[in-house]
Amino acid sequence: MIDRSFIGRSFPPLHVDVEAGQLRAFARATGQRDPIYWDEEAAKAAGYRALPAPLTFLFTLDQEREDRFYFINAMGIELGHVLHGEQAFTYGAPICAGDRVTLTCTCMDIYDKKGGAMEFVILKTQATNQLGEDLGGMTGTIVVRDPK
Amino acid sequence: MSIFAHDVTFAGVDVGDSLPAVTSKPISRTTLALFAGASGDHNPIHIDIDFAKAAGMPDVFAHGMLGMAYLGHLLTAWVPQRAVREFSTRFVAITQVHAVVTCTGRVVEKREGNLVALEIEAADQNGDVKLAGQALVELP
Numbered sequence: 001m002i003d004r005s006f007i008g009r010s011f012p013p014l015h016v017d018v019e020a021g022q023l024r025a026f027a028r029a030t031g032q033r034d035p036i037y038w039d040e041e042a043a044k045a046a047g048y049r050a051l052p053a054p055l056t057f058l059f060t061l062d063q064e065r066e067d068r069f070y071f072i073n074a075m076g077i078e079l080g081h082v083l084h085g086e087q088a089f090t091y092g093a094p095i096c097a098g099d100r101v102t103l104t105c106t107c108m109d110i111y112d113k114k115g116g117a118m119e120f121v122i123l124k125t126q127a128t129n130q131l132g133e134d135l136g137g138m139t140g141t142i143v144v145r146d147p148k
Numbered sequence: 149m150s151i152f153a154h155d156v157t158f159a160g161v162d163v164g165d166s167l168p169a170v171t172s173k174p175i176s177r178t179t180l181a182l183f184a185g186a187s188g189d190h191n192p193i194h195i196d197i198d199f200a201k202a203a204g205m206p207d208v209f210a211h212g213m214l215g216m217a218y219l220g221h222l223l224t225a226w227v228p229q230r231a232v233r234e235f236s237t238r239f240v241a242i243t244q245v246h247a248v249v250t251c252t253g254r255v256v257e258k259r260e261g262n263l264v265a266l267e268i269e270a271a272d273q274n275g276d277v278k279l280a281g282q283a284l285v286e287l288p
Contacts, residue, residue: 022186025182025185025186026186026187026217028182028186029179029182029183029185029186029187030183030186030214030217030218030221031172031173031218031221032221033151033221033225034150034151034152034221034224034225035150035151036149036150042149042150045149046149046150046228047230052229054217054220054224054229055217055220055223055224055229055232055235056213056216056217056220056235059187059189059213060186060187060188060189060213061188062188063187063188063189063190064188068188068189068190069191079191079192079193080193080199080200080202080203080204081203082191082193083212083239084211084212084213084239085238085239086236086237086238086239087212087213087216087236087237087239088234088235088236088237089234089235089236090233090234091232091233091234091235094229094230
């Protein structure tokens with residue numbers, strides 16, 4: 001059982017730089033066809049100040065930690081038993097290359113189903129940039145399965 | 149400039165309209181390795197078959213967020229990214245190696261404030277649904 005006292009707890013805020021090379025690698029790895037995600041000129045012609053981060057990139061920025069399995073380790077979850085259940089994003093100001101983003105992750109809920117055979121962890125992350133602008137956020141549902 | 153027309157308007161869409169479908173290339177083990185690196189999701193269950201088997205899975209499988217990135221392509225091929233206000237999905241089933249994922253969507257509601265609600269889905273070559281979600285876009 002995951003310790004329910006994590007509910008309501010926030011993890012230390014993460015400050016992360018958005019790098020153009022990282023955005024290009026993400027575009028390549030996902031088969032992106034729109035050049036605004038890898039070509040600075042195309043991005044500017046589309047009205048962005050620099051390469052924009054794609055819709056799901058906040059999730060990637062949250063991995064830029066010394067321990068990228070931070071909450072999994074903190075909660076004592078077995079990594080091999082983790083499944084991604086749901087993911088939701090809301091959007092504020094665009095995130096672009098060169099930005100410095102601050103992410104704050106809070107555990108919103110932990111509950112179980114099927115008599116404890118599956119546990120669910122709900123994490124909500126809010127993001128702001130170096131100008132203090134609201135970038136929106138994301139909510140993830142992590143499912144921990146019991147392989148037995 | 150974007151390669152996409154992005155000329156969709158609130159007045160020009162109707163409930164029931166379909167978005168142009170977007171299909172991925174086959175997801176190879178290389179795809180998963182590159183996505184692990186690029187996305188920062190280093191969970192070995194997606195890239196290390198030994199780890200996957202030890203965890204009780206028959207093979208590695210695709211990151212849920214790879215499928216969600218494909219769903220994102222569906223949206224941003226239809227409207228500029230800044231039009232997207234909300235985007236969510238459930239990861240309904242595991243996406244296997246070699247899957248070819250097709251993303252589809254349709255307009256389910258037009259709301260005040262030029263908002264259009266979409267239902268979106270990613271399915272493999274057998275038609276098995278892997279991701280099922282929603283998006284909210286604001287149109288001119």
